[in-house]
Amino acid sequence: MSRVYLDHNATTPVAPEVLDELLPYLRDEFGNASSTHWWGQRARAAVERARERVAELLGADPAEIVFTSGGTEAANQVLRGASEAAGGPGAAVVASAVEHHAVLAPCARLEELGTRVVRVPVDREGVVDVDALAGTLGERTALVAVMLANNEVGTIQPVDRVVEAARARGVPVFTDAVQAVGRIPVDVRALGVDFLSLSGHKLYGPKGVGALYVRRGTRVAPLLRGGEHEGGRRAGTSNVPGIVGLGRACELARARLDGDAARLRALRDRLEAGIRARLPDARVHGHPSLRLPNTLSVGFPGVEGESLLMNLDLLGFAVSTGSACNAGSLRPSHVLLAMGRTPEEAHAAVRFSLGRGNTEAEIDRAIGAVAEAVTKLRASIAS
Numbered sequence: 001m002s003r004v005y006l007d008h009n010a011t012t013p014v015a016p017e018v019l020d021e022l023l024p025y026l027r028d029e030f031g032n033a034s035s036t037h038w039w040g041q042r043a044r045a046a047v048e049r050a051r052e053r054v055a056e057l058l059g060a061d062p063a064e065i066v067f068t069s070g071g072t073e074a075a076n077q078v079l080r081g082a083s084e085a086a087g088g089p090g091a092a093v094v095a096s097a098v099e100h101h102a103v104l105a106p107c108a109r110l111e112e113l114g115t116r117v118v119r120v121p122v123d124r125e126g127v128v129d130v131d132a133l134a135g136t137l138g139e140r141t142a143l144v145a146v147m148l149a150n151n152e153v154g155t156i157q158p159v160d161r162v163v164e165a166a167r168a169r170g171v172p173v174f175t176d177a178v179q180a181v182g183r184i185p186v187d188v189r190a191l192g193v194d195f196l197s198l199s200g201h202k203l204y205g206p207k208g209v210g211a212l213y214v215r216r217g218t219r220v221a222p223l224l225r226g227g228e229h230e231g232g233r234r235a236g237t238s239n240v241p242g243i244v245g246l247g248r249a250c251e252l253a254r255a256r257l258d259g260d261a262a263r264l265r266a267l268r269d270r271l272e273a274g275i276r277a278r279l280p281d282a283r284v285h286g287h288p289s290l291r292l293p294n295t296l297s298v299g300f301p302g303v304e305g306e307s308l309l310m311n312l313d314l315l316g317f318a319v320s321t322g323s324a325c326n327a328g329s330l331r332p333s334h335v336l337l338a339m340g341r342t343p344e345e346a347h348a349a350v351r352f353s354l355g356r357g358n359t360e361a362e363i364d365r366a367i368g369a370v371a372e373a374v375t376k377l378r379a380s381i382a383s
């Protein structure tokens with residue numbers, strides 16, 4: 001059976017160009033980027049070249065890029081740092097209700113430590129209510145966190161408008177751009193954000209490496225303390241192969257962005273139209289146009305998303321659901337609940353996320369497989 005991978009929002013394969021460029025740093029170029037000698041300087045030069053490439057993709061200055069172990073670490077660093085800086089009783093952090101757990105879980109921890117966390121609602125298409133957000137900002141607001149694109153439904157947030165509202169109150173803004181970078185144009189100056197996170201493995205780079213953009217003049221406390229790596233903003237020996245791979249992945253993304261986005265949008269729209277034609281009661285979640293070009297979240301009344309996922313897996317198709325496994329039971333996606341879906345609707349949703357390797361023929365096969373699996377599951381429920 002030839003398998004079809006339609007779960008690129010979970011992770012992407014490493015691009016061959018990325019692998020070629022990072023492999024020497026797992027072999028002969030093994031220097032520690034902090035060492036003064038020849039080996040160290042070669043590693044250091046490679047890290048700095050990668051920093052320039054990441055910065056170029058974002059329209060940033062290389063000095064504004066801090067390498068991390070990924071999106072989760074970057075988000076933890078910003079949230080912890082901001083609330084520590086604001087400190088004390090009365091400090092608040094504002095976040096959208098549809099953030100990834102990489103943001104929500106550190107927010108929950110801040111709450112335990114006494115910071116007030118305000119969760120801002122979204123509409124039925126997953127777009128954050130900017131007026132409601134503006135109304136929550138106060139003297140003691142330490143940070144606003146609104147993701148650029150949602151991982152489950154793909155909705156793209158009006159982050160520039162969020163920044164406008166926050167600026168008026170002097171509040172810094174963090175955007176989790178893990179799903180956006182490499183998929184849609186991302187320019188930190190146009191957005192105006194103070195902090196932005198990205199992750200290597202979502203853009204055909206390696207796992208375990210990412211970056212945090214910190215706007216020039218903005219302070220961020222290190223999360224990991226130790227040596228003076230990354231200009232004192234992130235301690236720990238640099239993951240040179242990972243960083244080199246991330247740099248190359250960013251360079252590739254920059255060159256391929258428009259072409260990839262147009263091709264993936266056409267494939268995604270073909271998938272959506274094909275599914276709707278075969279299963280007219282399909283319910284699509286997310287904004288119809290302000291959506292990642294590769295993402296389709298869809299549910300079928302009466303069909304559990306997890307059962308559909310497993311049936312599609314047996315047919316050779318990899319997709320995912322937004323449900324989280326908790327003590328053996330499935331919790332419906334907080335994103336879909338925040339978008340006003342019922343728990344049943346949320347449980348029904350599956351996510352298709354397309355990537356560079358997918359073809360029209362694969363999409364057509366996927367449409368057939370979805371129709372087959374849904375029909376089978378409905379028949380088994382009815383009998």
Ligand SMILES: Cc1ncc(COP(=O)(O)O)c(C=O)c1O
Pocket residue numbers: 009010069070071072073100102147149150151176178179198199200209210
């Ligand atoms: C929106 C979003 N933020 C953060 C993360 C976490 O990134 P990482 O896997 O690099 O820690 C993910 C990963 O799924 C994500 O989708």
